[in-house]
Amino acid sequence: MAASFSLAQLAEHCSVKYRGAADSCIEKIATLKSADADALSFLANPAYLKDLANTRAGIVILSAEYLDEYQGAVLISANPQLDYARIANLIYKADQPQAFIHPHASIDPDTTIGSGVSIAAGVVIEAGVSIGNDCQIDANATLCHGVSLGERVIVHSGAVIGADGFGLAFDQDHWVKIPQLGSVVIGDDCEIGANTTIDRGAIEDTVLENDVRLDNLVQVAHNVKIGAHTAMAGCSGVAGSTTIGKYCMIAGASGVGGHIEISDHVTITAMSMVNKSILEPGYYGSGVEAQPHSEWRKNLARLRHLDKTIKKLLQRKRDK
Amino acid sequence: MAASFSLAQLAEHCSVKYRGAADSCIEKIATLKSADADALSFLANPAYLKDLANTRAGIVILSAEYLDEYQGAVLISANPQLDYARIANLIYKADQPQAFIHPHASIDPDTTIGSGVSIAAGVVIEAGVSIGNDCQIDANATLCHGVSLGERVIVHSGAVIGADGFGLAFDQDHWVKIPQLGSVVIGDDCEIGANTTIDRGAIEDTVLENDVRLDNLVQVAHNVKIGAHTAMAGCSGVAGSTTIGKYCMIAGASGVGGHIEISDHVTITAMSMVNKSILEPGYYGSGVEAQPHSEWRKNLARLRHLDKTIKKLLQRKRDK
Amino acid sequence: MAASFSLAQLAEHCSVKYRGAADSCIEKIATLKSADADALSFLANPAYLKDLANTRAGIVILSAEYLDEYQGAVLISANPQLDYARIANLIYKADQPQAFIHPHASIDPDTTIGSGVSIAAGVVIEAGVSIGNDCQIDANATLCHGVSLGERVIVHSGAVIGADGFGLAFDQDHWVKIPQLGSVVIGDDCEIGANTTIDRGAIEDTVLENDVRLDNLVQVAHNVKIGAHTAMAGCSGVAGSTTIGKYCMIAGASGVGGHIEISDHVTITAMSMVNKSILEPGYYGSGVEAQPHSEWRKNLARLRHLDKTIKKLLQRKRDK
Structure with missing residues (x-):
């Protein structure tokens, strides 16, 4: 039987006020459009206001400005998306996979693996890798030799961490490969998207500080440093030796050039190209809208x- | 010994007229430039007209407008590329791999797998996955828990279907992960390119209708819906909760933003950025040509x- | 104990002159900033001139123009990056993994594998593949049926070589798949980045000549031909049937359209779109800088x- 949560319980969990019967109960989360009376829903994006009037949700998370638009039971939230996240974690956490190491993972004996770590089938973990407590390494991901992960890091399927950087020197008429001697150091609470690639450093390490979040198919080149709490959306990339600050947001399919510096709190809009340092916080972009x-x-x-x-x-x- | 096909047989197979000796035979397919007398070739792109005059092909598929440019045996086609596809499927179908499940695939026992399915080495199929008849899952692809494929779906090597969407809520000074509770539902006759990623939905499912064709390194974010017969070329991407109509064509390296709607029969040209809904069929673009x-x-x-x-x-x- | 190399030895190895005590010795390589007296460092990018004055490196590779900026032991180089590569290969070559075939690789018996080849865990090698001497195939990479690699090719983790090209013909209201009958032929000394994809040809082969270097997440479509010594940076792509010349450089996230020709010695700057043939050597671009x-x-x-x-x-x- 699914666990049930009352309006009052949820309000306390999120430290928010509510409107309606304190013992209204929900068991799951649904969209405004598809919710039944046993579901909690939320309005985080005004584009979905049209679905609010007709929702059958048992409880809705709303910001104060929309309270008049809806008559049912409400959690009054300053950040509906955040409170939705908190409640989803409350309801569904129990469903998450237990720590395990799949027998079809390939793990070098010379590795350090913390407690509570999940390692899925097809994962390859090479020599010298260190994985902190409560990490989750999904199917077919690769951690190359010497890579280090903090705690609670999630590596999604197919990601490759620690392949050689693209280091080449030109010798008259051909390329000479430059040995890539550094590694990759990833902090706590980072998330690495599916089929994303993070290259090892040429001499020193490529570094992701705590709580860096990378979407799918992101490319992080050698010796890049990404500050804590920065997020990069799908298909974006950073060229070598660039430093990105803390609390930056790099939107989808954007490219950041090599050997530059992006300060803290910089947001890059979608499909933009950054090839000079950005030393002031703010929004920057160059994406051209289709017409x-x-x-x-x-x-x-x-x-x-x-x-x-x-x-x-x-x-x-x-x-x- | 290779099977042999006569001009008359091929014309009947494609329901087209022909010119030349009905018993002219070919055994294989080749380009105009490299074909010998035992090969069929075709002209689908006028850029290759220069190769037509000198071809040694036994039979050529031509549209009526080019009949005067060539004296040999011809299948007269309204769509040479399509008739080439039909004949290639006729000649080479027998060569295709039989249904098999490779012993180095990792398949959770709690899965439903139809008849005639091929699963290659290194594939990981997690719990709750459902695979229709005659699907082909290539090496090192990953189907995450609960994903559902229709019939005759081809998943190329390294593709990841059903990794968590990039769902995050910001809480004062750090990110909170939003559990991704939906799954991915893929219709019949879809093709998913190598190293392409399709994320599971946040609450409801990410959906590809029938006959959706994705090239390599394509990113499909959570809760995207892609209409039947739409094709997306390599390195393109769609952000979360966007709906793309039927019979759309998204050219290479294009990006479609989140929470928007693209109507049926929309073509997006290469390297374009779409960040507003497109409600009228037609061609749209913003790619800038190099100079x-x-x-x-x-x-x-x-x-x-x-x-x-x-x-x-x-x-x-x-x-x- | 680490091997030690003297200034005179290194100068002879690189065929360059030096300044300082011939018996100054180093054991490793480090950046100007982090080097100790037992390390060699180098200045290849003037952006790091600020670190030169305070470096504690035992030996620095410098071009003649910067000799006055530094008082210590120096290798005087016309190309510091190249001489750094040469010395790194001298010092660290011995550390490289020996040839081996990991027991968790999946290799079809119908393959030809040269001597000195390393094949990591999770690699899938299908029937008919041919691998030359001294190749290195990293974890979870896939070589599809019939693919051919020359000598000393490095395939990084997760790369997929030989998946079907994106070949489709439209038949009234649905797509018909065109069988992809060619393969992929890769020359000597090529390097294929992590999660990069190279499709097999539709009729003839997709070809990379010798010393082609592809970074991560690069897409090479069917029937592309890439000339010797050409390099493509991360997230770039080439559409079908295009020919790229020798000694080209394609910068990150650039796209090259289909059925065109790029001559030798063409450089494409970052995030540019090339959709017409380029017949003259030189620099071309269309990337728009963020502001x-x-x-x-x-x-x-x-x-x-x-x-x-x-x-x-x-x-x-x-x-x-």
Whole structure:
């Protein structure tokens, strides 16, 4: 039988106020649209306001500004997404897999593995790896030799941590590989997305501080340092030897160039290219929004001659 | 001995007309340039017209407009690429691997696997997974717990289906992980490229309808819904909770933002960024074509001050 | 005990001159900042000049122009990065893993594997694969049926070589898969990054000539040909049937379209889109640099109407 949680219990768990019958109970979480009376739902994005009026949810997490839009039982939250996360962790934590090491994982005997660690099938852990307590290493992930993880790190399936950095020197007519002698050091509470790659350092280590969160298919090159609590969304990448500060957000498919510095609290919008240091907190971007192709084609044609056209326009002006 | 197919047989198989000796035979497929007399070739892209005159192919698939350009045996096709596909499937189908489950796959006993399914070495299939008839799961792919595949789905090597979505809530000074409670539901006849990642939903499922085709290194975030017959090329991605319609084409390295809607029959050109809903069918894009760097550098410098420059130019006009 | 190398020895190894006591010895390599007296360091990027004055390195590799900036023992190099690579290979080569085949690799009996080959855990090698001498195949990499590698090729973890190309023909209302009958042929001294994907050809082979270097998460589509000594950085991709010349450099997150030709000695800058052939050597690009978002938003708004605005400005001029 599923555990049941009352409105009053949940309000206490989240340290928030509520409106409605204290003993209203829910057993699960659902979207506004699909929730039944035994489900809790939430409104974190105003785009879903249209679903609020008709929801059958037993309890809804709402910010104070939307209280008038809904008549049912409510948890009044300053951050509905956060309180939803807290309640989801309360209800579903018990369902999470117990610590185990799958017999189809391949683990070098020369490794240090903490307590409470889960290692799934197909995982490869090479010599010299150190894994802190309560980490979770998902199927087919690879931890190359010497890599170190803090506590409660989650490595999703297919991620590769500690492959050689892309270090090459050109010798007249061919490439010479530069041995990659550093490793990768990952702090506590980090999450590494599926098929994401984090290269080992050339001489010193590639470093992720605590609570760094990487989505899927992210590329982190050698000797990058990423500050605590920074998040990088899917398909983004950072080139070698760059330092990213704490509390940064790098949106999807953005690229950060090599040998530069990004200060704390910098947000990069989607599909942007950063190739110079950013020393002031704030929002930065260069992503170009799609428009109907017939229009874009004409604008693009102008962009390809922009300098000449503007020179001509400025010149004509002066000629008068 | 290779099977042999006559011009008349192939014309019947494709329901097309032909020109030449009905008993001209071929045994294999080759490009116009490399074909010998025992090979069938085709012209699907006019860029290869230069190879048509000199081809030694026994039979060529041509559209009617090019019949005069070539004197040999011809299948007259309204869609040469499609008829080439049909004939390639006729000739080579027999070569395809039989259903088997490789002993080095790791399959949880709590799974449902249809008939005719191939599962290669290194594949990991977690608890609760359901796989329809005649699916093919290639080496080192991962199907996380609870994922469901329809019939005839092909999952290429290294793909990860059902890893946690990138769900995080910010709590004052750190991230709180949001449990990802949904799964991934994939329809019939889908194809998932090598090292592509499809995340499980946060609450409800991530859904690919029938005949969705994803190339390699594609990222599909949590709660995305992709309509039937839509294709996404390599290195493209879709952010969370976005709905893409049927019969869409997303070209390579394009990004579609989160919480938006793309209607049916939308084509996104390469390296474009879509961050608003697109409600009308058609072509959309924002990819910027490369040009010699010395020119691009000047145009880019103008782009970085475009608003100010245009304001100045418009103002000067008014001043007169 | 670590081996020790004298200044005179290293100078002879690199065929360069030196300054300082011929018997100054080092045992390892370190950055200028962290080096102790037993370490060799180098200055390859002037951004690190600030660390030169205070370094405690026993020996530094410097180009002649910086000799006056430093008083200690110096190897005088025309290419410090190359000489650092040479010395790193001298010192650390002995540490490299010996040839071995891990018992958790899955290797089809119908394969040809040269001498001195290392195959790590989780690797899957399918039927008909051929691997030259001294190759290194890292954990969880996949070599699909029929793929061929030259000598000294390094395939990093998670890479997939030889998955089906993205070949589809549209038949009225659904996709028909085109059998992918070619394979992948990789020359000597190539390096394939972690989670990189190289598709097999549709009819003929996908080809990488000697000394091609691919970083992580790179996508190479079917029937691409990449010339010798070309390097592609992380997250870049090439669409089908394109030919890239020798000695090209494709920077990170760039995309090269299908069915085009790039001549030798072409450099593509980061995040650029190439969709027409480039027949002249040189630098090409279209990457847009990020700027403060408030500025970018205004410039982007202008870009979306660039053609109309410029038409208006040119027209007004004419009206006078």
